[in-house]
Amino acid sequence: MRLGILGPANGDVIGLARAAQILLDEAHAERVIYVGDDGALEQVVVSWASEIVGANPTGEALFKRAAARCARALPDEIDQFVEGERARLRLEVFVSLPSGHSRTIEILDGRVVLFVYDKAMLDEEDIFSASFLIYGKSDSPLIRKIGPRWFLSPGPVDQPGGGAIVLDDSVDPIAATLYDTDGLAIRTEVLATARAAKMSVQG
Numbered sequence: 481m482r483l484g485i486l487g488p489a490n491g492d493v494i495g496l497a498r499a500a501q502i503l504l505d506e507a508h509a510e511r512v513i514y515v516g517d518d519g520a521l522e523q524v525v526v527s528w529a530s531e532i533v534g535a536n537p538t539g540e541a542l543f544k545r546a547a548a549r550c551a552r553a554l555p556d557e558i559d560q561f562v563e564g565e566r567a568r569l570r571l572e573v574f575v576s577l578p579s580g581h582s583r584t585i586e587i588l589d590g591r592v593v594l595f596v597y598d599k600a601m602l603d604e605e606d607i608f609s610a611s612f613l614i615y616g617k618s619d620s621p622l623i624r625k626i627g628p629r630w631f632l633s634p635g636p637v638d639q640p641g642g643g644a645i646v647l648d649d650s651v652d653p654i655a656a657t658l659y660d661t662d663g664l665a666i667r668t669e670v671l672a673t674a675r676a677a678k679m680s681v682q683g
Contacts, residue, residue, distance in 0.1 A: 515616030
């Protein structure tokens with residue numbers, strides 16, 4: 481799996497959209513997590529979805545869109561509708577951290593990956609259980625091993641030299657590649673760690 485991590489927009493929604501597009505189309509991320517705490521990624525995704533399928537691009541409105549566009553449509557028009565909905569579904573790879581002081585935990589190749597906006601919220605239990613601790617609130621990108629654990633931050637998208645990281649578990653050990661918002665791979669680091677038991681928690 482190629483897991484993309486987007487840094488906070490800090491008001492630069494255009495830069496965030498550019499970085500998200502790079503992770504999807506150039507870095508081939510299969511899932512992208514936004515580590516900001518401002519709802520900016522939702523703005524980007526809703527805007528893209530609206531451009532693809534029109535107003536109210538939610539999944540709940542799919543049948544209304546289908547009824548409106550396909551009831552008397554020609555085969556080519558139905559094909560276009562289906563292609564548009566598939567493109568909308570592709571946007572579901574983008575997710576944001578829960579707002580506030582919540583954490584998200586993922587498992588990547590048997591290792592616990594903990595996501596949080598502000599690393600000051602981490603406690604001893606968080607640090608003990610995780611192999612990778614990824615946070616958004618940072619002035620610059622960071623990939624650093626401290627003891628047996630890796631601390632990573634993509635850095636904000638409105639600053640040069642970072643904005644996105646891809647974790648790739650198709651290689652062993654996992655590799656982390658830092659990207660800037662122009663799509664340039666700035667740095668790749670091999671993240672050697674011990675494996676952990678499988679679990680998935682959000683909240």
